[in-house]
Amino acid sequence: MRLLLIHARSFSFEVRDKAVENPEPLTEELKRGSADNTLVVFTTVEENDNDSPSFLERVADDVLDVAGKVKASSVFLYPYAHLSPNLAPPPKAITILNALYETLKGKASIPVYRAPFGWYKAFNISCLGHPLSELSRTITPQESAPQ
Numbered sequence: 231m232r233l234l235l236i237h238a239r240s241f242s243f244e245v246r247d248k249a250v251e252n253p254e255p256l257t258e259e260l261k262r263g264s265a266d267n268t269l270v271v272f273t274t275v276e277e278n279d280n281d282s283p284s285f286l287e288r289v290a291d292d293v294l295d296v297a298g299k300v301k302a303s304s305v306f307l308y309p310y311a312h313l314s315p316n317l318a319p320p321p322k323a324i325t326i327l328n329a330l331y332e333t334l335k336g337k338a339s340i341p342v343y344r345a346p347f348g349w350y351k352a353f354n355i356s357c358l359g360h361p362l363s364e365l366s367r368t369i370t371p372q373e374s375a376p377q
């Protein structure tokens with residue numbers, strides 16, 4: 231899994247067109263969203279990722295560690311198919327992303343939001359620019375498997 235974490239003064243998105251054959255069904259609340267002082271987590275699910283609790287908890291712990299360090303008021307999970315050449319196919323990716331979202335919500339003491347899967351989206355982001363405001367992570371299940 232590849233993550234790009236941006237600590238943003240403000241972030242907003244709005245859905246545009248379908249980007250895959252079967253995108254996530256849109257509810258009113260998923261069509262657009264915004265947050266201030268939020269940690270935006272652009273997330274690419276890779277072909278070797280899985281939805282094992284040990285792996286997802288490792289990802290969630292890393293994200294929430296950053297959110298705590300930068301004192302973000304929320305986390306914004308954003309499906310993003312551009313951070314790896316080894317993409318998981320959409321059915322697997324949406325399953326893992328939704329499991330990660332639930333894991334984050336279960337662990338976080340701050341709100342966790344998400345953007346919908348499988349859509350082109352317009353977005354605005356205002357990066358705060360402090361030393362921890364732009365971070366990337368590559369987390370793979372092999373690293374969390376018991377030795």
Ligand SMILES: C[C@@H](O)[C@H](N)C(=O)N[C@H]1[C@@H](O)[C@H](n2cnc3c(N)ncnc32)O[C@@H]1CO
Pocket residue numbers: 249250273274275276309310311312317318319320323346347348349350351
């Ligand atoms: C397109 C661009 O503007 C938008 N931001 C976008 O990337 N949309 C992606 C994700 O929402 C999702 N998606 C598909 N495969 C994956 C994957 N392996 N990991 C994460 N998301 C995926 O499907 C869309 C098209 O690839």
